Amino acid sequence: MTSPLLQVSGVSKAFGGVVANNDISLEVPEGKIIGLIGPNGSGKTTLFNSIVGYHPIDSGSILYCGNDISNMHVPEIARLGLLRTFQQTRVYGLMTCMDNMRISVPHVNEGFRHMVARHSESVADRAEELLEFVGLYSKRRLMAGDLSFGQQKLLEFAMALMNEPRLLLLDEPTAGINPTLINGLIDRLQRASETLGITLLVIEHNMRVIMNLAEHIYCLAHGEMLADGAPSELQNDQRVIDAYLGAH
Amino acid sequence: MDNLELLIVAPVFSMQLLIDGLLVGSIFALAAYGMALVWGVMNIINIAQGEFVILGGYVTFVLAQYGMHPVLAIPFSALTLYVLGLLVYRIVIVRIVDRDLFISILATFGISILLQQVMNQIFTADVQTVESGLGTWFLFDDMVTVNQVKVLACLIALVVGAVLMVFLKTSRTGQAIRATAQNARAARILGIDTDKVYATTYALNAAICGAAGSLVVMTWVIQPFIGLAYTVRSFMIVIIAGLGNVFGVVASGMMLGVTENFAGFLLGAEFQTAFIFSLLVVILVWRSWRLRRKRQVLR
Amino acid sequence: MIHRYIKWGVLIVLALGAPVLMPAIKTQLAMLMLMITFALTWDIMGGQMGYNSFGNIVFFGVGMYVTAVIQRDMFFTAEEYETMAGALGAIDGTDYLTGLVIGLAASIVVCVVLAAILGAGILKLRGHYFAICTLGLGIAAAEIAGGIDYIGAGSGLVTPTFPNEYLGDRGYFFYYYFLVLAVVAFLVLSWLYRGQFGLAINAIRDDEDKAEAMGIHTTRYKTMAWCISAFFLALAGGAMGNLVGFIDPSEVAFAGATYGVWMVLMAILGGKGTIWGPVIGAAVFHIMQELFWTYLFGWQRVALGALIIAIVVFFPEGIMGFVRARWPELLGHKVDHQTPESRIVP
Numbered sequence: 001m002t003s004p005l006l007q008v009s010g011v012s013k014a015f016g017g018v019v020a021n022n023d024i025s026l027e028v029p030e031g032k033i034i035g036l037i038g039p040n041g042s043g044k045t046t047l048f049n050s051i052v053g054y055h056p057i058d059s060g061s062i063l064y065c066g067n068d069i070s071n072m073h074v075p076e077i078a079r080l081g082l083l084r085t086f087q088q089t090r091v092y093g094l095m096t097c098m099d100n101m102r103i104s105v106p107h108v109n110e111g112f113r114h115m116v117a118r119h120s121e122s123v124a125d126r127a128e129e130l131l132e133f134v135g136l137y138s139k140r141r142l143m144a145g146d147l148s149f150g151q152q153k154l155l156e157f158a159m160a161l162m163n164e165p166r167l168l169l170l171d172e173p174t175a176g177i178n179p180t181l182i183n184g185l186i187d188r189l190q191r192a193s194e195t196l197g198i199t200l201l202v203i204e205h206n207m208r209v210i211m212n213l214a215e216h217i218y219c220l221a222h223g224e225m226l227a228d229g230a231p232s233e234l235q236n237d238q239r240v241i242d243a244y245l246g247a248h
Numbered sequence: 249m250d251n252l253e254l255l256i257v258a259p260v261f262s263m264q265l266l267i268d269g270l271l272v273g274s275i276f277a278l279a280a281y282g283m284a285l286v287w288g289v290m291n292i293i294n295i296a297q298g299e300f301v302i303l304g305g306y307v308t309f310v311l312a313q314y315g316m317h318p319v320l321a322i323p324f325s326a327l328t329l330y331v332l333g334l335l336v337y338r339i340v341i342v343r344i345v346d347r348d349l350f351i352s353i354l355a356t357f358g359i360s361i362l363l364q365q366v367m368n369q370i371f372t373a374d375v376q377t378v379e380s381g382l383g384t385w386f387l388f389d390d391m392v393t394v395n396q397v398k399v400l401a402c403l404i405a406l407v408v409g410a411v412l413m414v415f416l417k418t419s420r421t422g423q424a425i426r427a428t429a430q431n432a433r434a435a436r437i438l439g440i441d442t443d444k445v446y447a448t449t450y451a452l453n454a455a456i457c458g459a460a461g462s463l464v465v466m467t468w469v470i471q472p473f474i475g476l477a478y479t480v481r482s483f484m485i486v487i488i489a490g491l492g493n494v495f496g497v498v499a500s501g502m503m504l505g506v507t508e509n510f511a512g513f514l515l516g517a518e519f520q521t522a523f524i525f526s527l528l529v530v531i532l533v534w535r536s537w538r539l540r541r542k543r544q545v546l547r
Numbered sequence: 548m549i550h551r552y553i554k555w556g557v558l559i560v561l562a563l564g565a566p567v568l569m570p571a572i573k574t575q576l577a578m579l580m581l582m583i584t585f586a587l588t589w590d591i592m593g594g595q596m597g598y599n600s601f602g603n604i605v606f607f608g609v610g611m612y613v614t615a616v617i618q619r620d621m622f623f624t625a626e627e628y629e630t631m632a633g634a635l636g637a638i639d640g641t642d643y644l645t646g647l648v649i650g651l652a653a654s655i656v657v658c659v660v661l662a663a664i665l666g667a668g669i670l671k672l673r674g675h676y677f678a679i680c681t682l683g684l685g686i687a688a689a690e691i692a693g694g695i696d697y698i699g700a701g702s703g704l705v706t707p708t709f710p711n712e713y714l715g716d717r718g719y720f721f722y723y724y725f726l727v728l729a730v731v732a733f734l735v736l737s738w739l740y741r742g743q744f745g746l747a748i749n750a751i752r753d754d755e756d757k758a759e760a761m762g763i764h765t766t767r768y769k770t771m772a773w774c775i776s777a778f779f780l781a782l783a784g785g786a787m788g789n790l791v792g793f794i795d796p797s798e799v800a801f802a803g804a805t806y807g808v809w810m811v812l813m814a815i816l817g818g819k820g821t822i823w824g825p826v827i828g829a830a831v832f833h834i835m836q837e838l839f840w841t842y843l844f845g846w847q848r849v850a851l852g853a854l855i856i857a858i859v860v861f862f863p864e865g866i867m868g869f870v871r872a873r874w875p876e877l878l879g880h881k882v883d884h885q886t887p888e889s890r891i892v893p
Contacts, residue, residue, distance in 0.1 A: 052760065073540075078762030086760075092753035094820075095746070103746035107762045115767065118742040163761060293675055295682075343860045349675040350599045354811065355859045357601075357682075361804065362852025369846065480683055518701075522690030528683035532676055533668035540671060 003066055005030040005167055005199050011060035013050055020046040022223045033193050033200045035214030039243055043223040044203045045087060048169050052084045053077045079108045081166035089152040093145025097155055100144045101127035104162040134158045150177040161192060167199045174206050186213055251514050260391045265509040271398040273505025274405040275463045277498045279478055280485035281409055282456035288491040289429040289449045290345055295356040297482050298475030299363035300454050304329050304461025305470035306371055312378040318466045325458040333454025337447045345446055367472035377469045401463040408459055413494055425449055477521060480528050566722045573718035575837055580725035582833045584783050585810035586825030587732050588776040594819030596772050597752030602681030604807035605688045606658040606777040608800035610784030612698050613657050614650030615706045615794055621646050640713025654781040662777035666770040689801035704794040721790045732779045737822045748772055816858055818867025827866055
């Protein structure tokens with residue numbers, strides 16, 4: 001059995017006295033789409049932040065491609081091909097969509113020559129292709145900050161794809177997106193996974209989305225790993241239902 | 249560094265530096281307390297802080313010229329600066345209070361240059377001081393001298409600080425200020441006139457600086473162009489102590505006073521100002537380096 | 548296309564011919580070019596990258612001192628300098644130029660290395676911490692320079708006399724020097740801004756956390772931006788010392804209260820984060836200053852303070868920002884007039 005792409009084992013993180021993550025373990029095998037669910041405040045985003053190097057973890061280990069990344073900084077981890085998007089979208093507001101895409105090229109093995117040179121035509125072509133893929137081609141010359149929230153979310157997703165990650169952590173990709181567009185987004189996420197070979201770890205509140213998308217789902221509650229399994233198993237798991245409905 | 253030997257041979261000199269440092273440090277702490285107030289409540293770093301201090305000193309200086317005792321002039325300095333603070337708030341600060349921090353830094357820096365130059369035009373660039381008429385205590389076989397005026401200034405600074413603390417804790421205005429500091433939007437929704445709170449806070453800070461300035465002119469000297477050093481001292485004290493930590497402010501103020509006195513003695517007086525500004529750079533870099541090890545960024 | 552060539556042609560002829568047409572103000576014209584360089588180099592960090600620095604003046608001052616000290620030590624012994632203080636003896640054109648070129652080269656090396664070293668610590672700071680830290684840096688540099696006897700301490704340093712008989716008029720020489728410097732700075736920066744460097748520093752300005760999360764080498768780009776500023780400021784400072792003839796630590800070299808603030812002001816006045824903004828801002832500010840400054844009788848620095856406040860409070864987007872808001876199409880910006888279908892903000 002090959003080792004998973006991302007292996008989180010026994011990770012704990014507390015802010016002051018508040019335990020946000022307690023002894024969390026999960027595995028993301030290469031090429032799969034994995035879901036992460038849980039009620040508000042259950043520590044999902046904290047776990048994302050721990051993985052991508054936003055803050056130090058108190059204990060445990062995070063292995064990516066078999067290497068420990070729990071002491072590395074955000075940009076270093078990102079250059080290894082482990083990327084995340086933000087719950088509150090973050091794009092470069094005063095730059096055009098195309099410029100947002102251009103600067104999102106992979107930055108690994110970048111020499112001084114790359115830093116000062118202009119991008120080749122193929123970069124622009126790829127950027128336009130990906131903007132087309134998320135349906136923003138007609139907006140490519142607009143300032144990213146002038147886009148609507150949902151459009152910014154799509155742009156952020158396209159920027160992440162531009163970076164050619166191996167593993168992409170998506171924090172609520174459908175939050176704030178027009179319901180009619182959600183089906184299209186699910187389709188795009190699946191296509192990204194299949195055609196581009198990107199492994200996905202997705203935080204999602206929309207049950208319909210995550211049940212359709214993910215092959216395996218982890219459920220967090222109160223900072224602890226509550227349950228995990230295939231979507232169909234979790235749907236009928238009494239603990240998960242209780243956690244969401246607040247019964248104890 | 250010749251003075252280092254002197255300190256080793258006669259350790260009693262360090263007692264002198266220590267006492268002077270502690271006493272002057274309390275004045276730094278007072279100005280820093282004002283800066284922390286404005287920073288915490290309005291999210292503005294007031295670069296004109298030092299100029300308010302120096303201006304307070306000049307008010308006392310002028311009143312002393314007319315024969316008033318400098319200690320009695322403190323309330324007048326504070327009052328004058330309170331009015332000036334209100335004016336500055338109404339003309340400038342009110343327009344930048346919700347804008348990004350750099351705008352406020354640059355705008356208050358402009359105020360700082362403006363005040364500096366106005367003071368220079370009115371009072372010339374000469375160094376000024378005011379005689380308090382108080383005596384000196386001699387300790388350790390007359391090896392250590394303690395100016396009584398410095399002790400008095402230290403006590404006044406601590407009393408003013410304590411009064412302010414009580415004011416913020418108990419009075420209605422104080423409560424409104426603290427509420428606005430925590431969440432201005434919520435305060436506004438609950439009917440607190442945040443504009444008035446901001447005006448009061450800024451003016452109060454100016455008044456605190458005015459009082460600190462009176463103490464400076466009594467114990468030390470003032471000059472139109474040394475204000476920025478007080479701003480930087482206040483800033484250092486606040487970032488070491490953190491916002492809203494009164495005892496931290498007093499402790500780091502005194503620590504800074506002592507450090508500065510020793511540095512001035514060891515490096516020579518011509519490098520004392522250089523030391524203050526270099527210390528600022530070192531403290532900021534050191535703090536960000538420590539945070540970086542924790543995967544965090546100083547902001 | 549023809550239209551464009553004519554425009555550039557007129558600009559070039561004007562720039563080359565200005566001191567000949569107006570010989571009385573050639574030093575002021577040289578200063579104008581220096582101001583443009585100031586504003587352009589400040590804008591790399593302040594405008595394009597969002598790191599508002601009050602400390603760039605450090606590189607100007609260091610460059611000035613390094614050049615002057617090398618010129619002095621190459622051709623004069625310590626005793627000679629001591630006895631002739633105030634009037635360094637005449638040296639011929641070749642010696643002068645050799646000293647100047649070696650001095651400028653050394654300034655570049657020193658300033659760029661200094662920028663890299665300082666940057667390693669200071670560029671980790673964000674926002675207002677960076678601004679205040681660099682403010683402290685500028686003043687610390689002036690105070691330290693004022694205490695070192697080797698470079699004349701508080702009483703200043705005299706630069707070698709310009710050999711008029713060999714190199715022609717000093718005013719012309721330095722006008723063309725600063726013209727070339729400003730033009731080169733402009734061309735290099737507009738080239739860099741079009742490449743990945745420009746995109747990366749814009750990204751850092753808009754959202755540094757996002758830039759880090761996308762794997763951009765933020766530290767490298769920031770250090771590089773700071774070093775480029777230092778490079779041009781070293782060249783500017785080295786020549787400025789020779790133009791003025793006398794280096795005072797806090798009034799000429801580390802002149803935070805004048806040049807240090809002006810460079811910020813000019814860039815903001817013209818419009819931060821654009822390539823033409825700083826140029827326009829510098830020109831407007833400098834002309835305004837030359838026209839009105841002398842009528843203020845000592846109150847000019849008071850006026851400067853008032854001007855900073857006025858510009859920052861009422862005109863923070865600058866001239867270019869004003870033009871962009873009024874006529875966005877003129878600057879090639881596209882605007883979506885159609886209302887987006889989903890403006891859902893969580």
